[in-house]
Amino acid sequence: MIVKKTVKRRPKNLDLWTIRLPVNAVVSIMHRASGVALFVIQPWLCWLLYQSLVNAQGYAATAARLQQWPFKLLVTLLSWAFFHHFYAGLRHLAMDVHWMTSLQKARFSSRVVLWLVALTMLLVLWAIWG
Amino acid sequence: MLIELLTAKYPGMRRWLTQRLCAVSMALVLLLFWLRLLVCAPHDYSSWVAVFSSLWWRLLVVWFFVCMLLHAWLGVRDVLRDYVPHLPSRGVIQALVDVTVLGNGLAVLWICFGMNV
Numbered sequence: 654m655i656v657k658k659t660v661k662r663r664p665k666n667l668d669l670w671t672i673r674l675p676v677n678a679v680v681s682i683m684h685r686a687s688g689v690a691l692f693v694i695q696p697w698l699c700w701l702l703y704q705s706l707v708n709a710q711g712y713a714a715t716a717a718r719l720q721q722w723p724f725k726l727l728v729t730l731l732s733w734a735f736f737h738h739f740y741a742g743l744r745h746l747a748m749d750v751h752w753m754t755s756l757q758k759a760r761f762s763s764r765v766v767l768w769l770v771a772l773t774m775l776l777v778l779w780a781i782w783g
Numbered sequence: 784m785l786i787e788l789l790t791a792k793y794p795g796m797r798r799w800l801t802q803r804l805c806a807v808s809m810a811l812v813l814l815l816f817w818l819r820l821l822v823c824a825p826h827d828y829s830s831w832v833a834v835f836s837s838l839w840w841r842l843l844v845v846w847f848f849v850c851m852l853l854h855a856w857l858g859v860r861d862v863l864r865d866y867v868p869h870l871p872s873r874g875v876i877q878a879l880v881d882v883t884v885l886g887n888g889l890a891v892l893w894i895c896f897g898m899n900v
Contacts, residue, residue, distance in 0.1 A: 685858075685862060688855070688858050688859075688862075689858075689859065689862060691855070692855040692858070692859055692880075695851075695852075695855070695883070695887055696883065696886070696887060696890075699887055699890045699891060699894070702891075702894055703890070703894050703898075705831060706831070706832065706835060706894060706898070707898065708828075709828040712827075712828040712831060713828070739810070742806055743810075746803060746806065746807070749803060
């Protein structure tokens with residue numbers, strides 16, 4: 654009973670604008686967000702795969718569509734989601750086997766993830782828009 | 784100890800391990816896809832179809848999607864449990880997710896083995 658009362662009186666702060674996440678939390682929540690984004694877009698990717706394989710016209714239409722800037726932008730954003738999810742996922746796997754789990758090392762590996770994503774995105778931007 | 788954690792007594796551990804194994808599997812398969820496309824990048828419809836005409840490629844595509852959908856299903860399930868406390872709403876969203884996962888899986892299976900490329 655005593656425990657219940659203290660739990661109820663615990664201060665709550667859910668004002669998102671006053672919560673400042675540390676870098677490892679930022680990488681973690683973006684891992685989630687990018688994962689959800691990749692899941693949501695999945696049916697469209699299946700549709701693209703189908704279109705590109707069904708016949709030559711479908712292939713040409715898909716290739717032409719991917720040359721238009723709104724689709725280029727979408728592919729750029731999806732590439733960001735993929736590479737963030739990929740690198741941050743490798744980091745989570747490393748932590749699952751108890752590698753780099755101290756706070757200091759976790760903050761360091763978060764920065765490494767962000768830098769890897771940034772560098773890969775430079776290549777992606779060059780490949781898509783260059 | 785480790786084996787006991789993977790028995791029916793601890794279903795959460797099995798889900799956790801499944802999601803990780805799928806992740807590792809996807810990373811490896813993606814590497815193979817990337818290498819294959821690096822060796823010979825398809826530049827038109829016939830070369831793209833040629834990539835899909837080999838059995839190992841189609842089997843790996845289906846395997847990749849099985850891992851991806853399982854991985855995603857487990858991940859989205861966790862997200863919904865964390866952020867949608869209202870049970871009826873969560874049930875509806877989860878059902879939509881289930882249908883999407885199943886539909887996507889069947890679609891990829893059909894693309895790779897049903898339709899005659």
